[in-house]
């Protein structure tokens with residue numbers, strides 16, 4: 001009994017509501033007493049004292065377990081019977097109230113039936129109606145029938161508890177397809193979203209489970225819809241990865257552009273403008289792209305095939321130089337080779353080329369988010 005009491009305190013929504021986080025029970029006390037201004041219980045202000053004692057809960061537990069003066073027999077599958085109190089069942093569930101009204105009575109005793117779910121699950125369900133208590137092992141075993149019962153008999157507190165338990169660990173690869181279908185039938189949108197996400201995430205494994213095979217047979221349309229969402233999610237993921245990859249390339253280009261201006265204007269290590277003497281003890285360079293660019297510039301200076309299309313390294317260099325000129329806003333002062341020549345050629349370019357280059361420049365600037373970036377910002381205005 002003591003064990004049950006502790007379990008219940010942890011899991012019962014009724015008790016949880018009263019001992020809301022801002023007002024924990026007093027340490028060592030077996031009774032939670034609150035006398036606080038503005039305390040709300042289910043949204044209703046509580047005046048004076050509100051006490052839920054362990055003893056009260058135990059009383060409800062005993063009432064169910066000992067069946068004192070029960071007046072209803074609940075018939076379950078395989079000849080099982082659970083004795084209960086009509087007044088409690090009727091108050092807990094409007095559906096039960098109706099069933100009791102229409103039930104056959106012998107003297108002051110009535111009987112109703114709850115079939116289609118295992119007898120122990122109905123017992124757990126009825127106990128919850130009395131005390132909002134259950135054992136974790138029972139919840140683990142009967143979570144599916146309990147969800148169905150909570151929906152069928154309109155017990156929102158149990159439904160919430162089942163959803164909470166599923167989301168906190170009872171939902172798994174094996175049962176997710178069954179629970180997904182159940183969540184659709186039981187009008188539990190949050191739970192179905194949760195299941196849907198898990199199915200999409202672990203589709204490869206879930207599609208081999210018994211639950212999936214059964215659904216394929218019984219609800220082929222649902223299977224079709226799920227397959228479509230898996231394909232959608234997959235293409236969205238591919239698209240995302242492609243964008244990330246592209247952005248990386250644009251950023252590399254941007255860095256190469258910065259390093260090119262830096263090499264041609266200030267000089268770096270062994271390479272620099274012809275009118276500047278480079279000292280051996282230069283400060284360390286901050287441009288990551290500098291090293292690679294330095295090698296490329298060296299190659300470009302010495303290559304015999306230095307024509308566009310003649311050699312892949314030179315071709316790369318030509319492209320970088322052209323890209324620079326499209327980003328450069330001060331060709332008259334610029335020290336990057338061929339900057340002005342390319343600007344001149346720009347006037348003769350075809351419409352198709354113009355669009356292509358504009359797009360590249362826009363993408364590079366967007367990737368860097370260069371609203372106020374150092375050397376290239378004035379050009380943004382030209383290409384925006």
Ligand SMILES: [Zn+2]
Nearest residue numbers: 268285287290
């Ligand atoms: Zn450098």
Ligand SMILES: [Zn+2]
Nearest residue numbers: 303311313314
């Ligand atoms: Zn070359």
Ligand SMILES: [Zn+2]
Nearest residue numbers: 328334336339
């Ligand atoms: Zn320039």
